[in-house]
Amino acid sequence: MLVVMKHGASRAEIDRVVAVIEEMGYSARPMPGAQRTAVGLVGNDGRVSSSQLQALSGVAQVIHVTQPYKQVSREWRPENTVVTIAPGVSFGGDAAPVVAGPCSVESEQQIVAAAVAVRDAGASALRGGAFKPRSSPYSFQGMGKAGLELLALAKRETGLAIVTEAMDDEGAHLVAEVADCIQIGARNMQNYSLLKTVGRIGKPVLLKRGMAATIHDLLLSAEYILAEGNGQVILCERGVRSFDTATRNMLDLSAIPTVHDLSHLPIVADPSHGTGHRDKVGPMARAALAAGADGLLIEVHPEPDRALSDGVQSLYPEQFAALMEELRGVATAVGREIPQHAGTTHI
Amino acid sequence: MLVVMKHGASRAEIDRVVAVIEEMGYSARPMPGAQRTAVGLVGNDGRVSSSQLQALSGVAQVIHVTQPYKQVSREWRPENTVVTIAPGVSFGGDAAPVVAGPCSVESEQQIVAAAVAVRDAGASALRGGAFKPRSSPYSFQGMGKAGLELLALAKRETGLAIVTEAMDDEGAHLVAEVADCIQIGARNMQNYSLLKTVGRIGKPVLLKRGMAATIHDLLLSAEYILAEGNGQVILCERGVRSFDTATRNMLDLSAIPTVHDLSHLPIVADPSHGTGHRDKVGPMARAALAAGADGLLIEVHPEPDRALSDGVQSLYPEQFAALMEELRGVATAVGREIPQHAGTTHI
Amino acid sequence: MLVVMKHGASRAEIDRVVAVIEEMGYSARPMPGAQRTAVGLVGNDGRVSSSQLQALSGVAQVIHVTQPYKQVSREWRPENTVVTIAPGVSFGGDAAPVVAGPCSVESEQQIVAAAVAVRDAGASALRGGAFKPRSSPYSFQGMGKAGLELLALAKRETGLAIVTEAMDDEGAHLVAEVADCIQIGARNMQNYSLLKTVGRIGKPVLLKRGMAATIHDLLLSAEYILAEGNGQVILCERGVRSFDTATRNMLDLSAIPTVHDLSHLPIVADPSHGTGHRDKVGPMARAALAAGADGLLIEVHPEPDRALSDGVQSLYPEQFAALMEELRGVATAVGREIPQHAGTTHI
């Protein structure tokens, strides 16, 4: 940590900064410059609060040299973490599994049709929301527990692993009974009570980046889960808010190499929410894979025209099957592979 | 709602849109244009989901003419809502009360000293967090229930109303026992489970705008609370995320006239979180009041240099007292007043 | 400047950084830490390019402690610069002059009517574009030289100073013949050829902040003008691009105290472009003044319904007169005053 003093800070102000750093149990190293003095804090273990230092008289700025996260960092653990949510469905290794399915579970017929379609095209896991966070209280909020039961049924029918969202503590425990991986949505990325709960439950967690979250914020939220003893975290880039309304969100694919640089955790991409338009899902899914994504989340609905939510960004089953073909080609070109589900009918 | 067809959409595609609108129970009004056809949906009661329409073949875009929120809108209720959190502490009328105090409750001595100082300077309510959402799991997370007890003590000592944050369902019930107004923080603005809980509790709620929330998002989140039967909602602008790191957030004061135009709910501003720097709190507090804010939230700490959180943006008690003087002048200039707390020693 | 090494950087990599800094003519001060080493560059005169250092092996990050601008900084010149564009029209002192008028010069009748109206209400200068940067090539592009002649006529009729925009080198010389202050628009804030030209012309310049410009970018663009020997620069906050479409731009009033902190140059605000809606101009004009703005730019049109550009954000003359009354009250409350134009009929 570097405490930059104002131009013209007095000797007494600099001495006070040094004293406070030493009171905190660290070493202080003043560094007089041509225009101003900076004081280095040495021995930072990542837990120093800059608040007290920033508040001191004569201080212009406090610069963090050490990142405030620990266990999620690649410096803490150099090799990739591989998160296995079900037999043969691992994120962070050579394979890049595809999680596909509808936005919401709507009926037995719909979810089973979706599950069969995505399995046959080569998906490894089924997504589908039973609890849905919706901007409006008047929109469809999901089927709740009944939806979870239908996901369990679809799993039995197809053998696909299940990834589904939890919105609160009570829901997290219900979801954990059925799902192979608990999804935390973008709106709850900084719902710390919920992060602690899923940290304690101990099942794999798919943590989506918030709409205005920096990569550092995302890693700090993951740190909440790891700090509870659960290291099975998959990060997910799903688009951030931007000034351009041409797409629903701005899918920030540079998050993929950035996370790979800073952290050992796997990161997947969700081009469906990232673009909001069916026609852009294919190009951005291919791009995410080429950028190094450790997997993909793709919305597929047996009848997008009749979907209760997100129909406009859901692929038709035949579009998804064609996209999977393309993705296998891109994966090969970048030294990855799309794993084949044991039960898939794809040749 | 207006469904804009693609240039070159076929007659059959237009007919299908008309048919779907009629199946949904509304009237369809096709409007052929020079370059493309648009189909108006008439009879929209604010609950139409555009998802099915956007997903239809030949549709370029669905434009919302009617807002998806209802009870929070000024069209629903033309006159201002006045939210009274304690006797003499009302938001939305001529008075613009000031809520002040430290970021976190840290000790009995600290919170009582802060309460006395802000009351004496003319604040109407005390703020101070017992449950603190922090980006890092290693930062101070608040004193919890013990903090709530100290807030209750400070209230008894000073007569100030209490505004404090709840982060989850369990915490909301605890906070409701002590607080006059439950604060929902920016990170939880779209934690819909929590919004429903505070809607059902029925106490006044101060709802902070999320870091990437549009005004429409903020109003939709408030709608969740009103939809549970609780109309006592105060909105709060506290800065949004921007590309400029010169301030901690970008305080969007245009939110004030925008909310006043669209909604009957009161809106206050938090220039402390909105700027993140003590020196900018004064100018932005004056500006917020001049823009029409219905109140202010200001961080004040008896000893900012020793604060466990947000010291750098907390005012010294004497700075706060001087600012209150300035604010009274600005309030008068714009036809408002800063209410005097019954127990204040200010002349 | 601080060069932060990667965790695990080798001794040789650190030595290379030291050697390169010394080759550049500065002193290097290595600072080994608990997790990584940082190397301070001492003697930075604000002209060090970080590019060579960032590119060295083992370097994680280069942190700028010294700002890259010089002459615009308050450290260079502690006292406020007062820019006088015409007798009695000064920005940066106690007075906060108002520049008002239509978006575009449209006709003799229109510009004279506007000039008389704004002068009578107390404006000190007339704004109005002869050269208009428009997003679409098919929108009205301004009257060009004929518009400049009409501005000169309006000046003779009313005695108001003239502020009008230049879009290129040739236009800058034409504008300089008529205007008291040359405006550089937001889209040209980083048109460095144009900045150098107006720097050399030597007339006062009103430099608008670009739509995605940080305060540092704005100050660096001003530095281009000062570096040519022209210190008569007025900065202007006019809103930045944001994710919220509720207003045309997001007027960042915290730019005002931030600029006052970092620079000696005056800063004014343009609430008309900053909001894009007539109804929000008044609240935000009052707010800007309360935040400490050194002046205001306000669009006023004699007949907004018939304006060729920006009618929706232009005030009616009577609205402007009423707003000026309010502004005088706010100015008094914050220790400023709205100067009276010599020829004004306002009491």
Add this chain to the structure above:
Amino acid sequence: MLVVMKHGASRAEIDRVVAVIEEMGYSARPMPGAQRTAVGLVGNDGRVSSSQLQALSGVAQVIHVTQPYKQVSREWRPENTVVTIAPGVSFGGDAAPVVAGPCSVESEQQIVAAAVAVRDAGASALRGGAFKPRSSPYSFQGMGKAGLELLALAKRETGLAIVTEAMDDEGAHLVAEVADCIQIGARNMQNYSLLKTVGRIGKPVLLKRGMAATIHDLLLSAEYILAEGNGQVILCERGVRSFDTATRNMLDLSAIPTVHDLSHLPIVADPSHGTGHRDKVGPMARAALAAGADGLLIEVHPEPDRALSDGVQSLYPEQFAALMEELRGVATAVGREIPQHAGTTHI
């Protein structure tokens, strides 16, 4: 265009909107709804200014159904435009050429070494700035005319086409003598005088997206060039400004399918400026190609450690050669090819 009236707009206000539309020469089609009336404007040829309508009493909002650009749109021209800047170097067809080279021309030795290296690795054109827009007036501003002469020399030595930036009218004419394609940088995307100049010069133009430009803004800027009769425009995504400082800009790859949907013009990507870090250039170059980019711009320097600008984002020649191998694989996987330069030594 759709004029949405306020809830409670009077019959007279609606009639006035209808009358103004008819005065403008279009047809008006009122559409009364459950909550408010909308009035459709029929016959819009893309040149209607909404300003007069927005300014009318009782109008809540004006919604653009027709885009304001014409000649750049895919509706104007359904088939792709192929822009050929030199024999065998075409953008918009099956091939995706790579333009590579240093940020700035620094010396004969440097630019020739760079040109030979990128040609040998398979690039089709050489980039390198002679005129450099730099945020600070104290940074290296380019070699100017001498730099252009060195680019001409490098072209003679290697046969590569030249792409280089012009910053003003005078420079555009100088650049046009040497370059095969004139680059307009992000900071000048809305410098309309310069856009008109390069429109009239008639050489191919590479137009970079501004840092806060929407896709619509980018297309409107291209429209300025086409409106002067020059249809040879290549668009370039190079990252936009965002709240996350983890990368220099946020490379918005969804711009690629969005432009392909809305326009017939080719679009390339610049992952060097888009990320600002050498290590992220490879992943994002692969991703851009997979997303459908019609070409790439990549910074390569023979000695990045000694570069006068942008060294940190420049690839070493051997990194670039390895990346070109990867790109050929990705291109094949998505049905494109990286063209081989006639003089390349690559097998």
